[in-house]
Amino acid sequence: MKLDKRNLVFLLLFAVAWDGMNSKAGLKYVAVTDHGSPVRGEDRSLHLARRYSIYSPYRKTVFYLSIFSSPSPPPNSLMPAQPDLPQAAPELLDSMLTRKFGPEVHNYFSGSPLNRLSFLRHDRAFLAAALTHPSTAFVAVDDLAPAARDASNLAYVSHADLSAVIGENPFVKTEEETIAAYNSTVRSPLILFLGLNDTRHEGFEYKAYKGVPYFAVDITPKGSNEEAAKGVIETLKAKNMIFLQGRSAMTLNAADAAIFAQARALLDWNARNPFCSGCGQPTLSVSAGTKRVCPTTDLAPGAAARGPCATRVGVSNLSFPRTDPTVIMAVISHDGSKVLLGRQKRWPADWFSTLAGFCEPAESVEEAVRREVWEESGVKVGRVVVHSSQPWPYPANLMIGAIGQAVKGGEEINLEHDPELEQARWFDLETVRVALKTGTSGLDDAPGEGRKEGDLRLPGKTAIANQLLQAVCVGGFLGGETKI
Template sequence: MPPQPSLPEAAHAELDSMLSRKFGREVANYFSGSPLNRVSFLRTNHEFITKALTHPSTSFLLFNDLSPLATDPTKLAYAKHEDVRELIGDNPFEKSEEELVKEYNSSVTLPLVLFLGLDERKNGGFEHGIYKGQAFFAVDVTPRGTVEKQASAVIEAMKKKGLQFIEGRVHMTLNAPEAAIYAQARALLDWNARNPFCGGCGQPTLSVNAGTKRTCPPTDFSSLANAQGATTTLETPRERLACVTRKGISNLSFPRTDPTVIMAVVSHDAKRVLLGRQKRWPPYWYSTLAGFCEPAESVEEAVRREVWEESGVHLGRVVIHSTQPWPYPANLMIGAIGQALPDGEGIHLEHDPELEDAKWVPIDEVREALKVGTSGLGDPASEGYKEGNLRLPPKTAIANQLLTAVVGGFLEVGEVSKI
């Protein structure tokens, strides 16, 4: 089995406070714990963005079709401005949003450049007022549109340096700090790629605010496509169709985050844990139940509903344990622990056919599986596993953290888990 990366350090883990004494230390999950200060309020500050982008210390994380550039599956690789200048130009942020909107031409591909934040621990000489550190950007180098040739050249240059774009649906082998940087970049790149057209009128949109918003311009220098899809550039812009997003408060579309509940469910006597499995999973591989929150539904209500829909079990008390960003494509996993009602532990799968099986598993069996039976879906079980025993998700999954909390007895500050 591949070595599992370490988890991020919890914020202020050693600080004694009223809240830590009452509720325990904060739990940090994989894909969280970013070393970057996002300084999101500076994304519209063109002086700041320009200085950050062109500074010699600045790092650029490149993505080809959502695959990140890396030295190996555990470590990202970063480019410099000169490596991507042919693709993005000297400064893609030199013009204000108003200027970009006025000059908008939907037939011209503008490379997507995202500002991720500042690593204030690294002093590369970049400063802007009170803000300093090493700036990080992400660039989409997927060959497409009018910059296909330039993007392909960047990709080939990176490969000649011995670097690789790590392919795969899910990347969970990166070291913890870089996993958080990757998660932020991937989520934003994916959102931009999925929203090339306006949700109000269906016309092409423009990325602004360093990749974190999209707008629907009122004019376009591109003519309408002909039957063959070809367009021409006009001398003066044409008026686009009216759009509801240009009326009212603003004409911006923001990245989405989909709240998702995932829960470790304990029996009423607290001696068993409810686990489920999907048909496509490896033999003996189980996990906690999960599902999306619905509109006008609290997290606690979503936990109870999803558990009942998938397993037939009725829950009483529900508490929030921790959360995990999940950039596939834009989920926020809200980890919870719930306890079954004394007369609500019966399992039946007739409501929602998502699960192939669900069962109550003794705490001791879960504890043993956390020691020797964890792995990713496509990986072999950890050393010491015996065929036929329970298998569980790796520690990079929030499901593992929830189960660890349950078998550890919801430890008070200063206690040590026996697993």
């Protein structure tokens, strides 16, 4: 239902009536979808569209009406299926910042339901108890591919399912004891503490913290754990679990995608950093998978003495996971009528996206946007506004989405600076609007059957590029009606 004036009046009257029916409950906040149905508690995690103050004749007081965007099928039913995006928590909606700047944008791979409790990663009593608790959920990962029930849902397994790989509880030892017992010939299982789902209070409790603990365990067959890992993998497959390879994990539901993103980024970082960048010796994972240390000794038979290492003195960025900031931007023409898109040679025909690139040292986000756009396309950008961000676990990027505007006279395209792009083009907004309705998909997915041959193709909604294009072409950037 379109929110025109007539329908809005209907919704306001409906809300007042709904308020009257609920007056005994003391309801002071009414939420409805844009279809007019009431929204309660947990269902308010939808994107806020409008918020109104209404006088209630039943209580002779002012209450609030919030109209939420309700889920609807894609305009073209033949579009490839794409997972839903994370939804805003209720406390993010009733906010002066939301009323001023519009609803917070939530991108795929964000919105984890877990409280990371990072300050407890050194608490061995907490970790040891959480690891073996009956309620604990485990994400089993084989060569960065997570176990799943199907393409949309991770398979959360129990400690018993992975006990052959986990072995004795590694968290009963202190970090100092673990480092002192280091033996480079013994492959300890890589176990990551992901966090606590503290919206579920049943089961585990430690001090002031209650909820369901989540861990990720690397069950990749290699080293001294190879046979045990193979056995675990076969057992899980016998229970009809599958392992989502490569980017196929981008079909997961929003919550599972966020949990997997955290697990994948940490597992990949551990796998890529088996040796110390300070002295070249093998390193050991500690702090529940979030830190690597260079042990002072190696108990392996015949191991050479380990010399001094700078990473053992003070805090070092060589020992902690890295996150690489990346800018990705929707650039509009100076008059706001067109948007700049580019394509690489390896992409499917007619497939374009927004420009992107890595931030460089001592460079602001705004400067990175201007530099990358000029280097890749020759277009000169003036004003830049940050829109939203997206964690991207391939391998460990933070995509910082921005919207930029070309300066007057700076819209000429020149691909001779940096040959990264095969093509860069200005597209009128209506062309992009049509593509957002009928032509979005993943790089490896076929476009929808309703798309006409030769029409523009764009990234699906799991990509922040899609969100940026929605903001500038469909409207609503910063929560208001914009010129574009």
